[in-house]
Amino acid sequence: MTLAARAPAALADEHLQQALGRITDRYRLVRARAREAPDTVDRKQRAGEIRREILADLDGWIDQVTASLELVGAVVHRCATAAEAADAVVAIARSEGSRLAVKSKSMATEEIHLNAALEAIGVEVIEGDLGEYIVQIAGERPSHIITPAIHKTLGQVADLFSPLAGRVLPVEREALCAFARDHLRTKFLNADLGITGANFVAADTGTIVLVTNEGNGRMATTVPRVQVSVVPIDKIVPRLADLGVILPLLTEHATNQSITAYLSMTTGPRRPGEIDGPEVLHVVLLDGHRRDLVGTPYEEMLACIRCGACLNACPVYGKVGGHAYDSVYPGPMGSVLTPLLSGGTEGRDLPFASSLCGACTEICPVGIPLADLLVRLRADLRAPGPVVPLRTARTPLGPASTGSGTGASIDSFEPARPPAAGFPWPGADVPLRRSPWFRSIGWRIWAGVWCRPQLYRATLALGRLVTWRRRGWCRRLPGAGGWTATRDLPSLAIPGFRRRWADREHGP
């Protein structure tokens, strides 16, 4: 089932349409803020450069971050696939005898379907982020990477919470939050496993950085005895100091905040004398086909900071919501990522679900040319199979090569030189994937006809003939159902432009 097939139901869902209005409102605020700030262009440029620094030697940076994490006492698990990552967390929960896991908000754990894997071995998993919690109770997946339950109205949340509360909760923000807070606080205090993602991990210090507004990140990283952080490898930033540039851009674009209410940094497990923090810290580094993107036009996506601004900006997302994408990551960034991270098995229609208006490219705080990537993907997806060559035959993300990066000190991290100029266009010189000869044969015939002026004009004449009896506008036209199902189609004008031009030049 495609987004196009799911769209009519989404468009007819009044609750959803009401809820989606909030997204568009947020986008306009974020856009206005970015335009009014005098230094937005410079900051975006710098952030984009920092994010692309790791691309030149991603494997080296993975080794570096592994070394830094181990140096501060974390146990690092390097996982090539989503399944491996889920297995690693399950093995940790088993060996630690975990019974109750609380999570801070994390899309990486959605990506590896962690909740189901833990529940399968009898671990109770509670989402600590209010939006994630709502989605969890509803048995759904997040419809937005920042605001997971944006598709729910207050009334729907009250309907979900009331059975848990054992009474009818009022349809009021405060009452519903109060219930969730009480309920979740108890879980947090009794949890023996804290699970987080990471907004970033700093390669120089091995610090895992989380931004939240509800403190679920802080709770999950301070209370439970064992912490597991699932960190996709594109979360690496070279230096902790880089966050001075990147974090404000993230929060401004995600939630229109200068900084979130909570900023949690975990550098290793609890040290002697410290009063909180996990006794054991596991970090699961997840590849999940990200390394495959390096050196391809799509490596740009590894710069993404998951702010969700492109979702808010996207007029298609704003009409159909996140669930219509049927993928972990919806919206423009999801439409690019889903076919790539799934190895070409999911979301192959998503790159076409865009009017290519470019609002995503414009709002992106790290300069990812999302609209151009969508266009490129449309061509690369003509051939079956994975979009980029997968690394199965190449070096898997195994244990760190010995000696590399170990013992690095913060002093050895010089700020990188900025790249030569601006943001590169993705892959103008990278050849497209070879596709079967019959794909887009229609377009090639069309181009062969329309590059010949006489045939082009003949086509227009034929068009005039076909729409002749419907002068003005056609309500229906055989073969044009995609247009005329909801719109009138203009008849080809008589006289056409060429005739009018000729009449004007030479007199009628």
Add this chain to the structure above:
Amino acid sequence: MDHSEPAAVRPQVALFVTCTVDSVAPQVGMATVRLLEACGAEVVLPRAQTCCGQPAVNSGAPEAAAVLARHFVEVFEPFETIVSPSGSCVAMVRHWYPRLLSGRWRTRAEAVAERTHELTDYLVNVARRTDLDAVIAGGPLAVHDSCHGLRVLGLGNAARDLLGTAGAEIVEMADPEACCGFGGTFALKHTEVSSAMADAKLRDAAATGAACLVGGDAGCLVHLEGRQRRCGIGPPVRHIAEVLAEALP
């Protein structure tokens, strides 16, 4: 035509009319000619022109688009200045041609792309004739910023400056930059979403009380008007070239 002026002071402009205007909106093409002549240009129509090829690149057939890109380059290369009443088609030439073509063709395409201008951009920034001596009568106008002109070409306020200088009252929609939902083949593949986006745009325009919704791309306008004929929302939809040309002295 004024033959008294020496040819040297009448800049020659090649009209890139676009296949959409050529086929379904010829009045927009004629209005463009009048505007270009009003600011002193000698307009020529390269007869061999066809389509910029954008539908193919957007449908994942860049090699087919490249065939038309090469044709465009050959047809328009002889001309010093190329002007088109479509931000989207000009964005195709300026943004995509250098990316679709390689080697010698890319160099040639880049040279042609630099000389290809969207109509309002040409009037305001090249001809420097924001004031066309036009006088717009009638009610207030709402301006829809078509996406490719806005975000790929960076047209900014050119349309509003031209309309405002001609005396039009401009009323702003809640989001004049929101996509109308056309998107070329997107309108066919995602009919319902595309139409829902059109409805939002038309409602936004209706809420301003504007007498007319003005846009700069025939594709968007045909889509909006086609939808309007079904749903009945919003003021009449017109191309900026028509609005300005009608107001010429």
